[in-house]
Amino acid sequence: MKRIADSLKVRGRAVRLAKWDPRATPGCKDKEEAAERLAKNLARIDTLQYRLYGETRRSLLIVLQGMDTAGKDGVIRNVLTVFNPQGCRVWSFKVPTPNEAAHSFLWRIQMAAPARGDVAIFNRSHYEDVLVVRVHGLVPRSVWSRRYKSINMFEAHLHEHGTRVLKFFLHISRKEQRERLLARLDEPLKRWKFSDADLAERTRWGSYQRAFEEVLARCSPKHAPWYVIPSDRKWYRDLAVSEIVVDALEQMNPQLPKVKLDLKRLRARLAR
């Protein structure tokens, strides 16, 4: 069976998001198959994170980006909760505080990077500094256009430190976003999530897609490529993310430290 990771990985330089179908489900037949495979992947992630934590040598960074309602929170809730909280942290990056804004854009990001043995999940990330910042012109082009290079250098630095960087762009259609925003109005339990600001961002759909295309094209080196996750179907989105995480952890193949113990002597000391 072809691994999902292969078909969703960004390669090469030019990316046209119009050519990536948000409803596609490459490598998986239907919802039932997805549920079965997701359960297996979660069990595998559990085992591998245990080894990563015990090894205490390397770390995993998962970056989630996407338009409003694309499912960043959903992926965390449905898939990434598999990680033992002892060894995992979620960071949600919002509009920078005055203190954060007084530093370079990577300052708050570096502070959140995972320690050896740990997993860090970024709900939004340093990429906002070439997405929302670019679309809204919060800094001049001459400033944000240099950031792609800074980001690539930063991620290369993390990679050299032993951090595996996985970046997921949750790709939804404009039509699907409309459905999900309507659901936030219609369903009382979802209303708290509704934000007027999301409607304003929605009017800039095209500018965001172009900003994402540039991110995907310019920041997908071999050691830290983007994955475009078709996300109109939540079951496929969750399966794809889980499978790519499994593959990355399998490749890392973390090992529990080898211990030499004189079992006989130690057991004797515990004789009573």
Ligand code: AMP
């Ligand atoms: P949410 O993810 O819905 O809680 O919203 C967080 C908001 O913070 C989004 O509108 C982001 O675009 C915004 N945000 C995150 N990082 C930055 C940044 N570096 N500069 C400006 N706005 C940001």
Ligand code: MG
């Ligand atoms: Mg929001």
